[in-house]
Amino acid sequence: MAEYLSPGVYVEEFDSGGQPLAGVSTSTAGFIGLAQRGPTEGLPVLVTSMNDFKRNFGSYLSENQFGSYRYLAYAVEHYFVNGGSRAYIMRVAPNDAKPASGSAGTLTLTARNPGAWGNAVQAVLEPSSKAKTQIYEVVGDAKYRVKNGAGFNAGDVVAFEASGEKQYGKVISSRDNVIELEAALEGDVVDGGLLPAKVLSTCEFTLTVAYGDEVEQFEKCSLNIAAANYVEKAAARSNLVAVTAAPSDAAVHPLETLGASTISLSGGSDGSAGALSAADFMGEDNGPGKRTGIQAFIDNDQASLMAVPGVTEPAVQLALVAHCENLGSRFAILDIPREKTKVPDVLTHRDIFDSSYAAMYNPWLQVFDPLEKRNIFIPPSGSIAGVYARSDSTRGVEKAPANEVIRGCTGLEVQYNKGEQDILNPKGVNLIRSFSGQGIRVWGARTTSSNALWKYINIRRLFIFLEESIKAGTNWVVFEPNDERLWARVHRTIDAFLTRVWRGGALMGSSPGEAFYIDISRNTMTQDDIDNGRLICVIGVAPVKPAEFVIFRITQKTNEQ
Structure with missing residues (x-):
């Protein structure tokens, strides 16, 4: 109760009605797969266009190198082509992939994540200074009263320049515009002129890291481990490299200690498809900020559609379905192995699953490959996720994401007929079919569930929408008086x-x-x-x-x- 201690008029606000409840998004996708670059652990990265994906994860991968594991970039591209607008990406890398690295003296730069992309990273070191001043008075052995001692910290290397000659020293202490050095400077160091001819300055360097058009610059870096601008701290926000350095005790310019002005990274490799296993895609739960693969999406509450494009190992797909069922807030889109085109083979793969939180699509789609400049076949999961997003935005989640044209698709690897679909559709296999004059369309809307109440995709996704919206919109109820x-x-x-x-x-x-x-x-x-x-x-x-x-x-x- 409010306290009323003095006479007067008091106005108070209170909530008497219900709180507004907004619907959650149902069209944000989550993809897991191989990429040229990008983090392999931690939080999935949000991308909002294919150009955004390329900036964060690189371009398309070679079929000769990675075979059926290379389809992440194509799936994301066709997700956006078909109407998707937001996707979270989690990169997987082979165990034998290595990050590029390079060093100069005590400074070592390592690419943020593994891959041959790091071999194109270059770093340039240039001299700089964060503070300059003139000496007014010698107040003791190696102690000097200066005009302005701001920016001079214990452990900093300083240079005293007079008549074109430089002397180097190291700061012991700096207080009240009095700087103490390890050793006294030689000669006459006092300069009280308005325009000083003798200057005492700190010695730092500017680190510029470049990868293609992406350039990062970290100004006035120091090798003084106690300084706020210590190079490891300054470069910690870099998306390209991780920097490690050993502090220098020498009273010389940092660039003389490092002994190089340009560092070219090398030794990075993309690894090989043979080093990949189902465990890499399933991921490990190493705690917050360290999760990998599918497990990384535990920390993400935005994605509502999940796919591992082109990866059709049952262990991976079952792990994805279990992830969606455990969270209850997302839906899995599954691909069928490319080689399984005959009806009995398709049913063999289909019979592994029984879940209302997943749907299965076949066959693979023919699209144009910008990398190889020819038509190739890609798994349908990325395109289907885009169709889901498009249907949600134009009609609503209650509309079954079927009888929708697949954009950017020039053909199908297999053309199924009505008789074959009569067998596959009741089993929960959604076919993609080509109709004369109507294009290539999604021609199925069933989950992989054996429960007739949940056999339609839109029913499950509508309940996900309702449950998540109510849960997100009623947090204000917690700890209110229960009356x-x-x-x-x-x-x-x-x-x-x-x-x-x-x-x-x-x-x-x-x-x-x-x-x-x-x-x-x-x-x-x-x-x-x-x-x-x-x-x-x-x-x-x-x-x-x-x-x-x-x-x-x-x-x-x-x-x-």
Whole structure:
């Protein structure tokens, strides 16, 4: 309660209604795969275009070097071509991939992540200084009163220049414009002129790192480990290199200690496909900031579509499906092995899975390869993720992402007919088919679940949307007094949200009452629930189902009818 201690008029605000509840995004994709460069552990990286992907992860990979593991770049490209707008990328690298490195004296530069890309990184060292001043007075043995002692720190190497000659020393202490050096400077060092001819300056260097058009510059770096501008600290934000240096005790310019002005990195390698295994894509949970592969997406709460393009090992795909089921907030798009084109072979791979959080697509798509300047076949998962995103933005998550044209696709590796689809469709294999005059279209909308309640993709994704939206929009409820007033506010919040969803066409019924119900009362909670801090709200919704089979029954009309 507020305190009222003096007479007056008090105005107070309070919340009496429900909080606005916004829907979450359902079209952000997450991809795992091989790339030329990019981090292999930590948080997945957000890209918003193919150019953004190339800046962070490089371009296309060679088929001769990586075979069926090379499709990440193509999948991301066709995700954006087909309507995607945001994707999170987690790079996987072979165990035998190595980062490039180079050194000069005690300074060592190592590429931020493994790959031959690092061999093109160059670093240039140039002299610089963060502070300059003139000496007004000699106040003791190797002690000098200066005009301005700011920027001179213990351990800094300094240069005293007079008449074109330089002397070097090291700062012992700097306080109240009095600087003490390790050894006294020779000659007359005092200069009280307005335009000084004798200058005492710190000795640093500017590190410039370049990779193609990407240039990073770190100014006024020092080898003084106690300095705020110590080179390891200054270059810690670099996206290209990691810098390590040993502090120098010599009272000479850092560039003389390092003995080089240009460092070219070398020794980086992309590794080989033979060094890859399913474990590399499944990843390891080494704790926050150290997770790899699929496990890295545990730390990401934005991605709602997941794919490992072209990687069809059952262990990897089952790990991806388990990841989606455990989180309950994302949906897996699975590829079928390219060599499995016959119906029995496709069903053999399909029978491994039973989950409403995954869908399977076949066959592979023919697209133009900018790297090899010819048509190639790529796995469909990237393009399908783009179709999902496009359908969500134009129609809504309640619309099945099927009967949609696949953009950028010039053909199919296999053309299935209706009889073959009659076998595959009930089993949950979504085919991509070419229709005369209608282009190449997604012609299936089923999950890999054996539960008939969850056999349609849009039903599962609609529930993911509802669950995540309600969860994100009701955080304000936690630790509120658990009484009827709170229950009424929660009811109003969810009712307003579901009414908006119903009006958008995602729920069945001619009225909100037919489309959904919300029960939050003594009927859903016991006194034990309340005593243990539980607020239980039961929500029922009637999702719209896709018109998968359109049947027109026609008969002859006779005169007698």
